[in-house]
Amino acid sequence: MQLRHRLSNTDRGGITVTSSTKAVEIVGVHKHFGAGAHKAVALDNINLDVRDNEFFTLLGPSGCGKTTLLRIIAGFESVSDGDVLLYGKRLAELAPNKRPINTVFQNYALFPHFSVAENVGFGLRMLGKSKSEIDDRVKEMLRLTQLQAMAERKPSQLSGGQQQRVALARALAPAPKLLLLDEPLSALDLKLRHQMRIELKQIQQETGITFVFVTHDQDEALSMSDRIAVMSAGKLQQVGTAEEIYEAPRNRFVADFIGETNLIDADIVGGTETHPRVRIAGGIEMDVAGVAGGARSACISIRPERITLSHDGRLPCVVDKLVYLGTDTHYHVRLGDGTPMIVRRQNGGSDATAFRPGDTAGVTFDPAAIKVLAS
């Protein structure tokens, strides 16, 4: 916590931190590349706030504009329209080297001709800090990232995981107001990735720096973030905590992208605005939660783990195939009218009644497990 104390004393770019401020405000940002026939829209009217001290994640499929948004915040791209504010201050006029923001680059961008210590100390050197101050801070950062033994090595003599840590230490050393991370774990193997998730989160909490983290890996997003912004095709789809996004996806894209789900078309046959009554395949009707908005038909989402498969299930179905996944098994089944569904069952339970492909069975689910989605 000594670290945090020191960080909150820093003041660059005329920005002072007060508690409970918005760290970043993104207001109506549009971004397109090229012009005329080659015009490509990368960001379409993005509005979002990142709170102070927050671990905020931008999540979305490849090409949805995450990197572009991050580069706009860092100052490497300009906006076509809109504004970016850092602690209430407009960033547009500020060159990247004047912004109290540091970045962990996707492929780290470590300076190949500098040692690890020189890399880590570079930002402080550019800020004109004294030699002893730089040395102390570099030592501290190397300790934080467990790189003490590597200080004199060149980046090419490090493993991928070590390089990743150097990039992190380098970006943390100047004690930025905001740290941007662009898929920093994507080059690491699975095991290291899991370990680094924990370390990153720990470092974020220890330093109290606001993190904006970019990933296309939903597990990464769900496990580390305070809040997540889901993006698709340059548009913001939903912002919320991991739980909100998983349990209450706002639209079809979010439900489909986050976790696995069954998306089924249904007719709305009554009920109220907030508790519509839906009819799904097989003519079964039930009252569910969700906003129907007066539409006649809607799409509903049911997570595979919320469905039970048994011999006496309510909706008859035929088992098509099984996919064994270690802790659990996915059963691909087909309802009476042909609608496909995936059911997840944990393995090793007492009721490990094996269903074989071709077996007839039935599925049951709680109406509370169903979400009606805006199309």
Place this chain on the structure above:
Amino acid sequence: MSRLRNYPGFLGMTIFCLVLLYAPLIIVMIYSFNESASITRWGGFSLVWYEDVFFGAESAKFKSAAWNSLVIAVCAATSATVIATLAALAMLRGGSFRGKSASFALINLPLMVPEIVTAVATLIFFSTIGFQRGLLTILLAHIVFCIPFAYLPIAARLQGIEAHFEQAAMDLYASRWQAFRLVLMPLMMPGIIAGFLLAFIISLDDFIITNFVKGAGIETLPTAIFGAVKQGIKPNIMAISTLMLLVSVVFVTASYFVSKLGNQNR
């Protein structure tokens, strides 16, 4: 973002660089169309000096020099390309062997030895063994210094072709020779053509070595021009220069498109 990549003054330097590179060539080109025999005053546009090059008093000399240059360049570039292709196959598809790095050094030796030294050494050599200096001595010297220039693009191309192609061909019952002729050779072609063009231009350009190893009375275009310039620059020299310049431009354009085609085929 562009403001990180752009440095003030770099555009100016680039323009300065291009002006410097082109100004002498363009001015000579303009003066080659000068009506007047003076090389200072502009006397109006005309093609008299081109006429002079082809039909004037010195035309016979320049024509034979141009013919010599052309014959030598074609022969030297062809031989150097064949030799360099074989060498590239040995160096890049021959596994590792003793003397490989020595061979590499030998291929690049003509690039490392200054031209004037090569010229002197070759002159001494031919005169010691009593070899009559003439077209043949020029040709031999040219083949030698063209080899590395032909080798560079061919080797670069071959390096980019994975061995899997030939293996796939042999897997499909092609013989070693068929695999080479039907698969590797066509893939190498852009490199071979680029190597040939480079060697051709280098041979056509050479003055210093040719000047030392040519026999008396035998001229190539550069030695003929040099001899004429020693008497003072006359407008017909500018006309010849302009023509040679055009040949060079045609060649760069050709090699540019060859390499472009090569990249598309990948």
Place this chain on the structure above:
Amino acid sequence: MAGQLPSNDDSAAFAPARVWLMLPTWALIGFFLLLPVLLMLVYSFLTKEFRGGVIWEFSLESYDRFFLDRGLFGDEPPKIEWTYIGIFWRSAWQAGLATLLCLLVGFPTAWFIATRPPQTRSIWLFLVTIPYWVNLLIRTVSMKFLIRDNGPVNELLMALGVLDAPFTMINTNFAVQLGLFYSYLPFMVLPIYAAVERYNFALTEAAADLYATRWVTLWLIVIPVVRPGIIAGSILVFVPSLGAFLAPDLLGGAKNWMIGSLIEDQFKGAAGNWPFGAAVAMVLLSVVLVVLFIYARSQTRAGAR
């Protein structure tokens, strides 16, 4: 023995034929370049014959003449002979200056071209490549034409009223320098361009992200990272400049000799001293090989890192 076994190596398909494939190269370069250079070394230790040619008698006369001055009758104590060392010194100085100037103009040009968008980049690159392919003799002659006393440059300056009388540039050290700079400028631009094109611009962004200004980034990050290109370009300019013949001969006249002119004079000119010419050529070759050796060493050391 291992070499004779069929190799599993992917890149060994032509291993059985490699001796035959290499043979023409070995024969031609070995017989017509390596052997002549060795012969030239022998020549530099032979005795001069009156008009060109040699007498096959061992002698240190050529090197002695190059480095030492023994007075008119050879009975004074030897002093260092500065004439030829001076020509060497002037050549090295001219070549070094040309390298520096080419670097100062070539680096910004290469950088500028390499940072253009791909479509315009190839046009710029094409523009610098063309002079690289144009006959060096023609380029030097064009420069001579341009800077004559009554050439277009002087005419223009007088017409503009900058000068009253022609400013003599031809046959000066300045003209030789201009000629070298102009001749070998593309040799500097192209390797640096290749290095900048491979440069990872994320490094520049990272530097800016860490509060470095553009010029600091250029000095601390860009130049060290593209250094191999800068060194390659410098060697490609320095080595041919050192042994240049056309620029000093056509632009420098009789007073501004460089090594190339000195060597040429021994074989084609009035001097006609072949062993001495061979010795001067040997000294030049040694200097060049030392430069290349240092370069190769630095390359392998960089590669090992």
